[in-house]
Amino acid sequence: xxTRALTIEDAKSGEVTQAVYEHxxxxxxxxxxxxxxxxVLVGSGLQIFRAFPSFGAKIPQKDLIDWPKSLAIGGxxxxxxxxxxxxxxxxxxxxxxYLGYQIFSGHYKQVLFVPRDVxxxxxxxxxxxxxxxKPPAREAYNPLQKHAYTxxxxxxxxxxxxxxxxWKPVQFSWLAWMMxxxxxxxxxxxxxxxxxxxxVFGHLVMVVLHGWDNFVSMLTGWKKNPEYPAE
Amino acid sequence: xxxxxxxxxxxxxxxxxxxxxxxxxxxxxxxQTPLLKAGLGFSDWMSARLFRSGHVAPTxxxxxxxxFDKFPINxxxxxxxxxxxxxxxLTVSGAVQKPGDYTxxxxxxxxxxxxxxxxxxxxxxxxxxxxxxxxxxxFLTAIGADxxxxxxTVACADDYYESIDMATARHPQSLLCYEMYGRPLxxxxxxxxxxxxxxxxxxxxxxxxxxxxxxxxxxxAGYWEDQGYSEFYGL
Numbered sequence: 001x002x003t004r005a006l007t008i009e010d011a012k013s014g015e016v017t018q019a020v021y022e023h024x025x026x027x028x029x030x031x032x033x034x035x036x037x038x039x040v041l042v043g044s045g046l047q048i049f050r051a052f053p054s055f056g057a058k059i060p061q062k063d064l065i066d067w068p069k070s071l072a073i074g075g076x077x078x079x080x081x082x083x084x085x086x087x088x089x090x091x092x093x094x095x096x097x098y099l100g101y102q103i104f105s106g107h108y109k110q111v112l113f114v115p116r117d118v119x120x121x122x123x124x125x126x127x128x129x130x131x132x133x134k135p136p137a138r139e140a141y142n143p144l145q146k147h148a149y150t151x152x153x154x155x156x157x158x159x160x161x162x163x164x165x166x167w168k169p170v171q172f173s174w175l176a177w178m179m180x181x182x183x184x185x186x187x188x189x190x191x192x193x194x195x196x197x198x199x200v201f202g203h204l205v206m207v208v209l210h211g212w213d214n215f216v217s218m219l220t221g222w223k224k225n226p227e228y229p230a231e
Numbered sequence: 232x233x234x235x236x237x238x239x240x241x242x243x244x245x246x247x248x249x250x251x252x253x254x255x256x257x258x259x260x261x262x263q264t265p266l267l268k269a270g271l272g273f274s275d276w277m278s279a280r281l282f283r284s285g286h287v288a289p290t291x292x293x294x295x296x297x298x299f300d301k302f303p304i305n306x307x308x309x310x311x312x313x314x315x316x317x318x319x320x321l322t323v324s325g326a327v328q329k330p331g332d333y334t335x336x337x338x339x340x341x342x343x344x345x346x347x348x349x350x351x352x353x354x355x356x357x358x359x360x361x362x363x364x365x366x367x368x369x370f371l372t373a374i375g376a377d378x379x380x381x382x383x384t385v386a387c388a389d390d391y392y393e394s395i396d397m398a399t400a401r402h403p404q405s406l407l408c409y410e411m412y413g414r415p416l417x418x419x420x421x422x423x424x425x426x427x428x429x430x431x432x433x434x435x436x437x438x439x440x441x442x443x444x445x446x447x448x449x450x451x452a453g454y455w456e457d458q459g460y461s462e463f464y465g466l
Contacts, residue, residue: 006237007232008233008237010234011233025244025247028248029247029250032251033254036251040257049355051353052352052356054356057297057301057356057358058301058303058352058356058358059301059303061356077353078455078458079267079459081271081460081461082270083267085271086266086267086269086270086271089273089274090254168281168465168466170286170429170465171281171283171286171465173286173289177289182349186355216241219248220241220242220244221241221244222240
């Protein structure tokens with residue numbers, strides 16, 4: 001898709017750099033609000049989990065893990081639920097605004113992983129993990145990136161759906177049923193959180209590896225020295 | 232484009248993100264409490280909107296029921312508040328035509344219903360139990376409850392207290408429960424009378440009932456609600 005591109009000329013040195021407008025305002029806004037909401041939801045979710053850190057029966061109760069209180073938000077179950085039931089709306093709202101914008105603006109073409117991206121995944125994996133040659137960049141996002149970002153949206157959607165099944169196992173009984181009932185929905189919700197955290201970890205590693213210009217683009221929208229052709 | 236012009240362009244774009252900083256209000260102690268209260272309030276408002284009187288909670292086969300000895304006993308205080316069964320009555324008050332003390336036999340005279348439903352605790356565990364009793368809706372009709380009243384509140388022998396919104400109270404699966412697993416309630420499960428409401432979270436299903444009031448205005452939502460739990464918590 002066509003991206004706004006600029007050629008910048010430094011008045012003093014005469015140095016010329018390219019810049020592209022990669023992240024529209026709505027995307028950047030949703031990204032950062034969503035990041036804060038995700039942080040709060042994970043922290044408070046782990047505090048809620050501390051109240052019954054098991055996926056088995058209550059009697060006899062076998063705890064899975066004693067998650068440290070210092071790595072949780074809310075202080076106690078009631079406090080954590082207040083954070084969770086507040087920020088879930090912020091998380092859902094940013095998700096809906098983001099998806100709505102991506103669909104209606106056509107911007108989704110930049111991130112959506114589609115069948116024609118499949119052949120490009122392995123060369124990227126080889127490059128990142130096995131020191132293979134760097135495949136030429138033709139678009140803003142390489143196939144592996146598209147795969148990761150599309151997966152992140154899928155995980156976000158699933159975390160909301162499994163969360164709804166736990167919060168409202170009666171009103172959304174069909175949703176809970178699809179997940180194997182309330183009991184299983186709770187486990188899915190927990191597993192999807194870890195999958196999301198795995199994405200966040202990989203995402204942060206890549207941000208560090210790709211340097212300052214790349215990071216700044218999520219703040220200003222503009223990316224200097226893009227790795228791909230500006231037009 | 233000139234380098235300086237580009238800088239001012241990116242600065243403007245960065246400043247557009249300042250609304251994100253508004254989330255920092257949640258980190259300010261003085262604002263945190265009211266903000267979270269508003270968030271929980273919104274969740275409760277949404278919960279009430281999502282509640283459907285005609286939608287029943289899933290029911291289960293007898294083979295799915297959790298064995299009685301695996302049904303947890305949760306209290307905020309004591310397992311057995313030493314109820315004197317011989318002198319026990321349910322004191323009915325508020326917006327009703329027939330207030331007064333009702334004996335267990337008077338409650339049991341209403342049609343009996345039994346159901347296998349899921350009991351979900353706010354802590355995260357769940358069990359499927361067998362509950363028997365009379366419909367709260369039938370009892371409300373029997374005592375001549377004001378149909379425009381908004382809440383049913385209960386008080387308990389262990390000083391616990393709870394409130395149920397009228398729509399949920401009139402739901403066909405909401406029971407004044409006096410039997411579990413085909414036997415009279417045991418003391419630790421709330422004898423002689425408890426609430427069994429499969430469309431509500433566990434802490435709203437009070438045990439050891441002593442008082443029932445029909446009311447337009449809620450003075451206190453409930454014991455745990457007063458500590459900061461959700462007031463509606465419908466499932």
